Amino acid sequence: MQISSAESQIMEALWRGGPRTPDEIVAEVGPANGWARNTVRVLITRLLKKGAVCGGKTGDGRYLYRPLLERSAYVQAESQGLLDRLFEGKLAPLVAHFAEHRNLTPEDLEKLNALIAEIDNGRR
Numbered sequence: 001m002q003i004s005s006a007e008s009q010i011m012e013a014l015w016r017g018g019p020r021t022p023d024e025i026v027a028e029v030g031p032a033n034g035w036a037r038n039t040v041r042v043l044i045t046r047l048l049k050k051g052a053v054c055g056g057k058t059g060d061g062r063y064l065y066r067p068l069l070e071r072s073a074y075v076q077a078e079s080q081g082l083l084d085r086l087f088e089g090k091l092a093p094l095v096a097h098f099a100e101h102r103n104l105t106p107e108d109l110e111k112l113n114a115l116i117a118e119i120d121n122g123r124r
């Protein structure tokens with residue numbers, strides 16, 4: 001399932017806060033992105049058509065949207081897509097790219113070394 005950058009803003013709001021009314025979604029993502037109410041509603045409609053979210057009335061008559069797509073599944077698909085498109089599906093060139101083009105902090109290096117050690121020990 002392809003989710004645009006703009007649609008991902010709606011998804012992030014739902015993943016952070018759980019089921020939301022349309023007005024709550026507009027209030028959270030609209031101002032930060034300079035989006036009008038109709039823009040947010042169009043994005044919600046697209047996500048409904050894609051099956052990424054669903055909506056329904058509650059017992060008190062409010063209409064709530066909730067995510068059907070789990071954030072972890074979305075992150076996995078996007079990460080794999082990035083690796084496939086830019087690095088032929090290989091992780092080492094991705095890490096090398098960031099190491100060459102970003103200042104890795106000592107904490108970053110410590111975490112990378114710990115991850116490599118875990119992989120070497122067969123724990124991942």
